[in-house]
Amino acid sequence: MAARSRVATLRDQYAELLRSAFLVDLQYRASIAIWLVWGITEPIISFAIWWSIAAGGAVDGYTRDGFARYFFGVALVNQATLSWDAWNIDRWIREGEMNHRLTRPIAPIHEAIADNIAYKGPTAAIILAVWVVASIFWPAVRIPFEPGRWALGIVAIGLAAAIRFFNGYATGLLAFWTTRATALVELQFGISLFLSGRIAPLSLLPPRVVHVAQYLWFPYVLSFPVEILTGAVTTWQQYARGYAGQLVWLAIWLLLYLLVWTRGRRHYGAVGG
Amino acid sequence: MKRIRRTMVVLLAFWKLNWLEELQYRGNFVASLLSTVFWLAMAMLTVALYFGHTTQLGGWGYWDVVVLLGVFNALTGVVETVLRPGIGHLPTDVRSGALDLVLVRPVDAQFYVSFRRLDVWRLADVVLGLGLSAYALAQTGRSVGVWQIVSFIVTFAVAIAVVYSIWVTLMSFAFWFVAVENMATLFDAVIDAARYPVSAYPGALRFVFVYLIPIAWTTTIPASALTGRLDPSLAMWAVVVGVAALGASRLLWRVALKRYTSAGG
Known part of the structure; x- marks a missing residue:
C-alpha cells in the first residue's frame, strides 16, 4: 500500500482540528459574543469622537460619512x-499544558491556526452581515460596488491575518524564556493604536509618524486592507x-516564529520537569 | 453591627496575609507601574491626536480632557486593586463550588467576596491618575477652591459606588450563566467609553451612558467637579444615583444568591 502523502494527512488533521474547534466555540458561544462586543467597542468609541469632531465639516478629507465607512x-x-495566541501560550507554558501538546505528532501551531479560522470566520461574518444590513438603511456606510476591489481586499485581509498571527505567536513563544512575553504583545498593541490606524486613518497622523510606520508591519495588518475596502487605495503603486x-x-514573522519555536522548544526541554 | 465588626476582623486578617504574599512579588510592582505609565502615554497621545484636529471635545479643552483621563486612571486603579481580584473572581467560585467556603463563614457574603483580596501594587494607578489630574488642572490655570475639592471627593466616591454596582450586577449573572467565563470583559468594553466626557458623544449614546449604563457618572461628573463645571444640583443627583445603584445591585445579588445550589465536589 502506498504511503499516504503528507498533504493528505495534513488535510485530514486540519479537518479534525477545525471540526473540534468549531464545536468548542459553539459550546462557548455566549463568551464569544462577549469578546465580539469587546472587539467592536474601540472602533465605535473612536468613530463617535471623530463624528463629534467632524460636526463642523470634513477633517483632512474625512467627512462624518467617511469616518463611518472607515470604522466599519x-x-x-x-x-x-x-x-490572542500569546496569552494561550503564556498559560500553557506556565501551567504545564504545553507538555502534552509537545508530545503530539502535529506542532501546536496547527491547532492554533484551526482555532483562529474557526473563531474568526463566523465572528467576522457577523460583523459583515451587520455592515450589509446597516448599509441598506444608512447609505453613508455603503462602499462602492467593485467586486475586483473586494477580492483584492479579501486577499489583503488574509495576508494581514497571517502576519498578525505569526507576530503574536512568535512573541508569545518568548514565554519559553521570560514570564513577561505578553507585556511585549501589549506594547505592540499600544503602538498599533496609532501606526495600524486603529484610532484614526493614517492620513490624520503627523506625516513623520506615517513615514516611520511604513517601514514597520503595523500599517499592513489593518490600515492597508481597510483602505482598500473604503476606496482610499487607488493607484497600482x-x-x-x-x-x-x-x-x-509575513516572511519575516514566519521566519522569526520558526527560529523561536526551534530554539524555545530545546530551551524548554532543558528546564521543563 | 456585630456582624460588620466580625467581617472587618476577618477581612483585616486576609489583607495582612495578602500583603505579606504581595511583598514577595515586588517585581510585579515595577512591571505594573511601567505598564500604567505606558498606557497613560498612549491615552494622552490619543487625546493629542484628536486635539490636532479640533479645539474642544464636547465643550472640554485639551487639559480638561486630561484631567478626566487622570480621574479615569484613578478609577480603573480602584477596579484593579479591589474589584477584579475580589468580586471579579466570583464566576470561577460559582463554577467550582468554592463559594461554599464563603457562605459557611459567619460574615456578609457580598461584603466578603467583594473585598477579600487587594492587588496593592495597582494602588499606584490611583496615585498616578490623581497626580495627572492635578498637573492638568494646574495647566488649565483654573483656581481650585474648597467646593471643587469637596464635590470631587463626593462625586469620586459616587463613581466608585457606580462602578462597584456594575461589577456586582455583571458578576451576579454568573449565577444564571455558569458557562460564561469572561463576564468581566463586558465591563472592560463599556468602561473604555468613560475616557472622554460624555458630552463628546452623539445624543443616543449620551442617553445610554447617563441612564442605562451609567458610566457618565464615573468620570465625567468627578472631572466636572475638578474643572469647576459641576452644577450643585447635579452633585446631589450624583449622590442619589450612587445610592440607588448600590441598592439595586444589592437587591440583584440577593436574588442571584438564592439560585446558588453549589457545584459540589
Whole structure:
C-alpha cells in the first residue's frame, strides 16, 4: 500500500482540528459574543469622537460619512485579523499544558491556526452581515460596488491575518524564556493604536509618524486592507507597495516564529520537569 | 453591627496575609507601574491626536480632557486593586463550588467576596491618575477652591459606588450563566467609553451612558467637579444615583444568591 502523502494527512488533521474547534466555540458561544462586543467597542468609541469632531465639516478629507465607512472597515478587518495566541501560550507554558501538546505528532501551531479560522470566520461574518444590513438603511456606510476591489481586499485581509498571527505567536513563544512575553504583545498593541490606524486613518497622523510606520508591519495588518475596502487605495503603486509590505513582513514573522519555536522548544526541554 | 465588626476582623486578617504574599512579588510592582505609565502615554497621545484636529471635545479643552483621563486612571486603579481580584473572581467560585467556603463563614457574603483580596501594587494607578489630574488642572490655570475639592471627593466616591454596582450586577449573572467565563470583559468594553466626557458623544449614546449604563457618572461628573463645571444640583443627583445603584445591585445579588445550589465536589 502506498504511503499516504503528507498533504493528505495534513488535510485530514486540519479537518479534525477545525471540526473540534468549531464545536468548542459553539459550546462557548455566549463568551464569544462577549469578546465580539469587546472587539467592536474601540472602533465605535473612536468613530463617535471623530463624528463629534467632524460636526463642523470634513477633517483632512474625512467627512462624518467617511469616518463611518472607515470604522466599519476597522471593526471588520480587526475581527478577522485579531491575535490572542500569546496569552494561550503564556498559560500553557506556565501551567504545564504545553507538555502534552509537545508530545503530539502535529506542532501546536496547527491547532492554533484551526482555532483562529474557526473563531474568526463566523465572528467576522457577523460583523459583515451587520455592515450589509446597516448599509441598506444608512447609505453613508455603503462602499462602492467593485467586486475586483473586494477580492483584492479579501486577499489583503488574509495576508494581514497571517502576519498578525505569526507576530503574536512568535512573541508569545518568548514565554519559553521570560514570564513577561505578553507585556511585549501589549506594547505592540499600544503602538498599533496609532501606526495600524486603529484610532484614526493614517492620513490624520503627523506625516513623520506615517513615514516611520511604513517601514514597520503595523500599517499592513489593518490600515492597508481597510483602505482598500473604503476606496482610499487607488493607484497600482499603492497596491504594489501595500502587498509588498505584507509579503515581506509575513516572511519575516514566519521566519522569526520558526527560529523561536526551534530554539524555545530545546530551551524548554532543558528546564521543563 | 456585630456582624460588620466580625467581617472587618476577618477581612483585616486576609489583607495582612495578602500583603505579606504581595511583598514577595515586588517585581510585579515595577512591571505594573511601567505598564500604567505606558498606557497613560498612549491615552494622552490619543487625546493629542484628536486635539490636532479640533479645539474642544464636547465643550472640554485639551487639559480638561486630561484631567478626566487622570480621574479615569484613578478609577480603573480602584477596579484593579479591589474589584477584579475580589468580586471579579466570583464566576470561577460559582463554577467550582468554592463559594461554599464563603457562605459557611459567619460574615456578609457580598461584603466578603467583594473585598477579600487587594492587588496593592495597582494602588499606584490611583496615585498616578490623581497626580495627572492635578498637573492638568494646574495647566488649565483654573483656581481650585474648597467646593471643587469637596464635590470631587463626593462625586469620586459616587463613581466608585457606580462602578462597584456594575461589577456586582455583571458578576451576579454568573449565577444564571455558569458557562460564561469572561463576564468581566463586558465591563472592560463599556468602561473604555468613560475616557472622554460624555458630552463628546452623539445624543443616543449620551442617553445610554447617563441612564442605562451609567458610566457618565464615573468620570465625567468627578472631572466636572475638578474643572469647576459641576452644577450643585447635579452633585446631589450624583449622590442619589450612587445610592440607588448600590441598592439595586444589592437587591440583584440577593436574588442571584438564592439560585446558588453549589457545584459540589
